[in-house]
Amino acid sequence: MKTDKGKKKQDKKRKFLIFAAVLLCLICIAVIGMSIREIIEKSAETSSVGSRPKTTKDSGHTQEKRPEKKENEEIQQPKKSVSEAERILLEMTVEEKAAQLFIITPETLTQEEVLTQAGDVLQNAFASYPVGGFIMMQGNIVSPEQITELNHTIEGMSINAVGLKPFLAVDEEGGTVARIAGNETFPVENRGNMSDVGSTGDPMKAYETGAYIGGYLAEYGFNLDFAPDADIWLNPENTVVRYRSFGSDVQLVSDMTAAAVRGFHSAGICTALKHFPGHGGTAEDSHEGFAYAARSPEELRECEFLPFQAGIEAGSEFVMIGHITVPEITGEGTPATLSGNMVTDILRKELGYEGIIVTDAMNMGAISANYSSDTAAAEAVKAGVDMILMPADFYGAYEGILSAVASGEISEERLDESVKRIIELKLKL
Template identity: 40%
Template sequence: MKTSLSLSKRLLWSAAASALLALAACSSDSSTIGAEENELEDSIEKMTLREKVGTMFFVRPESMDTTIHWKEYTELTDHKLQKVNKTMLAVNKDYPVGGVILFAHNIGDENQLAEFIKEIRELNGTPLLAIDEEGGRVARIANNENFDVPKYESMAAIAESGDPNDAYKAAFTIGSYIKEYGFDIDFAPVSDVNTNPDNIIIGPRAFSDDPETAADFVVSYLNGLDSAGIVGTLKHFPGHGDVKADTHFGYAQTNKTWKELLKCEMVPFKAGIDAGAQMIMTAHIAVPKVTGDNLPSTLSPVILQDKLRGELGFDGVIVTDAMDMGAITKQFNNKEATIKAIQSGVDIILCPQDFVEAFDAVVKAVEKGEIEESRIDESVHRILKLKKK
């Protein structure tokens, strides 16, 4: 591992930095905030429509290599795309991207990762770098034998201590090494409540089957990432813990009412929002007793606008779970799913199955008036604000 700073020193420096940030916050006034908002608005006004649309896409590296053809995302592991090639550069010239997410097969060793991230940083769109590094079975770096970083059994194992500070320490450690390697965003913590023993996708990735316990550990984990300089992401809204099916492969739903969700699934999400969460990832699960239909939550304005934005008051960035998952692709085509997600209130489209096609579909939808450009501007504003931080 490249870093030579001890965890204790990092914690001390983090505390000092937090104190300075607090003082800075106290000294800021409405005029400063107003100036920052004006600066963001000016930046958006200078952007072309394609630049704005590109900001809303976070893609797999393979999405920019149009010579790679695939139906199931599991096929991508065979390609092991681990560098920016000429095809990607040619595509990216006309299709800027707001972010790139790396998976296990995109990561070889420290030297390769450093070079790959350097190349990605130079792409059109000045993309952010994201990764799924939860700790436990979902950890793209820690589970790679070429990296000497701490490993964790699971979030459930961490929560067995009963001390939320253990989640902070783990997240700070994880955040520190992914920051060192060059990432900006961690799609963690899992904020689901693991209430269904038949759940095959969440399980010990969640901290607890008790909502209050899960909430305490989620907030501590989120704070740990923040102290390390990494943006965390609450996932998977509105809660994947009571679902039997795996959305990677097809339709999944929960039969809970909103009242029931408020008593359980919403507890960690509300706690995370109150703690200042900047990003929330959607789940592709349907909630028919809340929405009145079988739409995945990712495509539901009821879930995203009425509940998440309206009732829970979340004003940060909403990112989809990967749009190439079966719960989406087996019900909707690529263009349809992308348009529906944006119309429903999503800010970032993550891993569309065909990036170029989805991008063109959004541009055409705006030009035809199916999506107002002001709607695109809202998402771009949130994303640029996140980038500025």
Template identity: 40%
Template sequence: MSLRRLLAPLCAGTLLLTTACSEGGEVAPAPRADPPAASDPGEGAAEILADMSLEEKVGQLFVPTLTGTTPEESAEVISAYHPGGFIYFPDNLQDTEQIVALSNGLQDRAVDDSGVPMFLGIDQEQGMVSRLPVGERFPDAMAVGATRDPDAATSLASVTAAELSALGINLDYAPVADVNINADNPVIGIRSFGSDPALVSELMTAEADAFEAGGVVPVAKHFPGHGDTDVDSHTGLPVIDKTRAEWEEVDLPPFVAAVESDIDMIMIAHVFMPELDDSGEPATLSPGIVTGILREELGYDGVVSTDALNMEGVRQTHDDGEIAVMAVLAGADQLLMPPDLATAHAAVVSAVEEGRITEERLDESVLRVLRLKLRRGLFDAAPVDPGEAAEVVGSAEHKDAAQQVADSSVTLLRNEGGVLPLREGASVRVVGSGSEEIGAELEGMGFTLAASAADADVAVVGTNGARGDAEQKGLVTQAQDAGVPVVVVAQGNPYDISELPGLDGYLATYSSVDVSRAAAARVIAGEVNPSGRLPVDIPGTDLAFGDGLTY
């Protein structure tokens, strides 16, 4: 029997769901869901759990994707599977008003169904992994690493949390806790704060604390570490062949920091680390890693989420139903993005009925999920207001905050002959990645945009992953052939310089968002004094962690 059906509205007592009684006995609006009164979230969660059916309990483990842009399109999923949450993607999102209506409608349906509100989550790391079509875009995590400033991390997460909360989104699959030490990493790169475990730990914790303070559940990812891979787990299973001692030195510290700070949630990666578990299974399905290391050795008792279960890194040896069962047996509490929700839900229900997953094991996960929902106030949350959201999302204050982080992140790594800052009145040829935005900023500061490099005093070439791109390298070569000083603005990872010899100037912004391109122009013009420092080593060069020039 669902919690809502069990706890029927009675004006003689305290209502537990979506209505409340006025002094005159009339029904009046109230917060969506009010859990049974208890002295702590653990007691309240236990009371809720006691009145849930098996299907409702299993539902709390799942976080599927949404269909469409309206809550009505997911009504059948809610009533059939009682999911613990949903994850938003760009196809579900249009504008502020629509997102607010979607969030409110989904929560209303969840409470009407089972009495338990949902995690409404999103991948809004900022930078390259940003799903919202509205709101302020901050630079990527590596740019924050270049600032060396925990306040920059706090600013990013505080603004992001304010905007997400205003839209009814209460969980963010961020921050990234991976230590990126592999320049060829195809999936992490600038999503990481850098290559130093202490720096990553400090900035990751600052972001997580700010998310929690802003009412948004943070998710540290991807345990046991995805920063030293050369395979994208979306398309294959990365194998990380390092010793346990090497892992403990490099990859582990940020997750220890996450556990010590009692972070709300940790995500497990689809990676195979034979020195941690030689079963051949990805960490997602490994009891030795999830339960043995994360739970027992590190002492983490928060919510554990899988990475997306539709990724190839976890789908190579088992069917989708078995994967869901094995993830629960490994120790996961939330199963993210099952490719077939019906199959996965039925498989877990059957595994419980058959005793393969004990009811005690199931209840452990459901209690963790419910405790977190109680602790983060989901049961007390009123519907979000579209008018308030319109004022908060993308505000001028948030824009200024993002620009400050971008300005302080720009790292000057080459400045031969003092080519930068540009002399007053110089003509500039701007080409490549971000050329329109960088050029417009420079023109607005009084510089002339030349029609060709040969007509310019300086050529500025924007790159984004030029190491493996002959066309981008060609733009740099063409500018050098014109015989003018060439300045490269690397807007992806900072490693491009390793294959771009002979540059006069080289700036790393670690991001291609608008504020980062504006920051690059401001540094080139001398409006901003470069203060960023490399958060990684650059193989094949003399540039190392901590390097950075100034004017």
């Protein structure tokens, strides 16, 4: 019996140990299963966070994660905006830029005695030499219909060649200088000399005269008048500007000049103040040779410069430099046209003029009798001039500019400076 009882106790003990072992195994399996599940869940959460859009604390808006910059990758800088004028300039050749500096008569390109119609010869020549503008002289102007058609055709040629309108200019001051009002075939009135307008003492008369002249010029296709004359008539023996000047009083001439500029502008015509630094105190005629102004810089600032300043403030697009020698500024024997002291230091810097500076006609005696066309053109640009009017030898002057640029005598940056001014104004025409 004892043996049976002992066996039963051992069986119970064995069963208890087996039960305990099984229970322990189950507990271990459960613990291990939970750990594995946590690892899987954390792994999934980490993967999900890495691919989910970022949320800003402030706004709650999602932000896409930016790709990291590669080690050698360049940072893209924002591009500087390029103006329309700069875009056109960038597309121009040096030859096209050089041609834009010139205003010539149309027959200069065709080698005819006088041109009144724009045919294939002019069109072909213009394609090779797309000049900045044309000035129409007495012979080019026959009738209202003819000059309107000529201007219209030339404008189309220029737009087709370089994408820009040309300057279509004329000398129409009124009175003794009137290419159109002095022609009987035109139904317009010659409003008389500016000396007569000035004698009224009323700037409104100058405004009305400018508006009237500008009105018929615009009707006939012009966009630039080489007027008004801003000279003060200081020398009674000076016959060059005697009737072209508004008078001899500084304030009067200043007021009249500004009013005339505004009058032309009201009709959509660009103006050119002339003849800087002042032709009214000279005795000589620059058409024939050097004209001298024995004036100090201080005297000029207190007198001759003032009408030009008034015209500049009124918005004149051009200032015409005269072939006038001022020894104390330009030195002996150097005309203002070729003087950096006069063009750049005084007109551009001191007076702050930012418009186009154009020469007086370069075929006049003061230049043609003393300089070759290539030298004169290059020296004018070096002095700070933007446009060259009627050189005695256009082709020589054109080649003179190209040679000076090629040699570095004139930098391409200097050339671009003038051409950009020209383009900027043409885009407004």
